[in-house]
Amino acid sequence: QVQLVESGGGLVQAGGSLRLSCAASGRLFNTMGWFRQAPGKEREFVALLNLPSGRTFYADPVKGRFTISRDSGNNTVYLQMNSLKPEDTAVYYCAARGGSNSVIYYTASALYPYWGQGTQVTVSS
Numbered sequence: 001q002v003q004l005v006e007s008g009g010g011l012v013q014a015g016g017s018l019r020l021s022c023a024a025s026g027r028l029f030n031t032m033g034w035f036r037q038a039p040g041k042e043r044e045f046v047a048l049l050n051l052p053s054g055r056t057f058y059a060d061p062v063k064g065r066f067t068i069s070r071d072s073g074n075n076t077v078y079l080q081m082n083s084l085k086p087e088d089t090a091v092y093y094c095a096a097r098g099g100s101n102s103v104i105y106y107t108a109s110a111l112y113p114y115w116g117q118g119t120q121v122t123v124s125s
Contacts, residue, residue: 002026002114006094009119012084016123020079022094022116029114030099031106032077034068036090036121045107046092049077052101059107061087084123091118 008020022032033048047058047068056068067080077094095112106112 002096004094004096004114004116006092006116006119009092009121011122011124013124014084014086016084017080017082018084018121020081020092020094020119020121022077022079024075024077024094024096027098029096030101031097031104031112032068032070033095033097033106033112034066034077034079035093035095035109035112036088037093037118038090041090043093043109045109047079048105048107050103050105053103055103055105057105057107081121084121086123086125088121089123090121092121093118 003025005023034046035043036046037043045059049056049068065083069078094116096114097112
């Protein structure tokens with residue numbers, strides 16, 4: 001059984017930082033990703049990590065501010081969020097997909113079969 005559990009969300013002032021964690025279990029993965037969804041908006045891609053290569057890719061709004069990484073055992077993926085802005089407010093979801101050991105940047109949410117329950121991030125002005 002595959003399970004993804006996010007943690008680390010909370011309330012922070014603009015300019016502050018938060019570190020989200022995603023504990024993954026159940027199978028081997030090819031790609032780990034972070035998505036977010038604000039009220040009234042569609043779920044959007046934030047960042048991804050291709051596990052075989054360690055390559056990362058970020059959505060334009062978070063480039064230079066967010067960093068996705070993994071621990072030494074590759075069981076937990078993190079999203080370090082710095083210089084947070086009110087527009088970053090959303091529910092953040094961890095997602096994962098399997099596949100071969102290929103290097104492909106999957107940015108569409110429909111391409112991820114495994115999802116966590118989400119963690120709320122609220123950035124105040």
